[in-house]
Amino acid sequence: MKTSITSLGIILLVTFATIGSSQDHFLVELPKRTPDVATMVRSYEGTAVIPVMANDINGKEQFIGNYKGANLILYFWKIGNPRSVELLNNLNLLKQKYTDLNVVSFALDSKEDLQDFTQSFEVNFPIIPNAEILSEGPYGGELGMPKLFFIDDKGITKWVFPAQELNSTMDVSNILSILHEQVTH
Numbered sequence: 088m089k090t091s092i093t094s095l096g097i098i099l100l101v102t103f104a105t106i107g108s109s110q111d112h113f114l115v116e117l118p119k120r121t122p123d124v125a126t127m128v129r130s131y132e133g134t135a136v137i138p139v140m141a142n143d144i145n146g147k148e149q150f151i152g153n154y155k156g157a158n159l160i161l162y163f164w165k166i167g168n169p170r171s172v173e174l175l176n177n178l179n180l181l182k183q184k185y186t187d188l189n190v191v192s193f194a195l196d197s198k199e200d201l202q203d204f205t206q207s208f209e210v211n212f213p214i215i216p217n218a219e220i221l222s223e224g225p226y227g228g229e230l231g232m233p234k235l236f237f238i239d240d241k242g243i244t245k246w247v248f249p250a251q252e253l254n255s256t257m258d259v260s261n262i263l264s265i266l267h268e269q270v271t272h
Contacts, residue, residue: 127227128247136161136238137225143213144201149191152242158188159238163222165195166204171233174253179211193218195232 136159140150151159162178164171178190190212194201198216205214215221222228226236231250239245 124230124249124251127229128249131227131236131244131247134244136236136242136244139215139221141215141218141221144198144205144216145213147213149213149215151191151238154189154191154238155242156240158185158240160188160190161226161236161238162190162192162233163195163218163226163235164192164233166200167196168232170250170253172208174233174235175208175210179209182211191215193221193226195219195222 136151138150138152140148140152143149151161160178160181162174164174166172175192178192181188182190192210192212193215195218196204196216201214201216222232222234226234227249230247233253234250235248235253236244237246237248
């Protein structure tokens with residue numbers, strides 16, 4: 088009896104090891120447990136900006152900490168997203184209209200693709216290439232694309248606009264005009 092139990096144990100062990108290494112098994116995926124967008128937005132607002140340093144597409148070093156003392160927009164976008172490109176025009180206009188407003192953009196695209204893009208599309212502010220890790224990590228991938236962070240002159244994130252708000256009928260220039268009025272009063 089002892090021999091047959093030992094043999095059965097070995098057979099079961101080999102069977103489970105074979106099943107475990109087989110490609111015929113299935114995985115059970117748990118649902119993602121991330122906060123909803125509104126909760127994520129609130130988690131950023133009122134916190135210090137993440138001090139990012141990276142080279143832009145022209146090779147110039149951009150450090151977010153250097154913008155302390157002025158209002159700053161961090162804009163996350165990609166070339167293949169039509170709304171992203173459309174908002175670049177609005178940000179160009181805002182940068183011209185408000186001299187105390189700075190914009191730094193983070194694109195998911197490569198440096199070469201962005202350099203080609205800017206040959207036919209004017210962008211009047213720095214573009215950081217290859218920003219996917221930053222966009223998906225510390226700046227919340229769940230917020231969608233494009234997304235915009237408004238940082239006040241003290242380096243505090245005042246407002247966050249996820250993709251769903253930037254894709255609404257409210258134009259970003261209207262949003263930022265309202266915000267600018269609130270900041271200056």
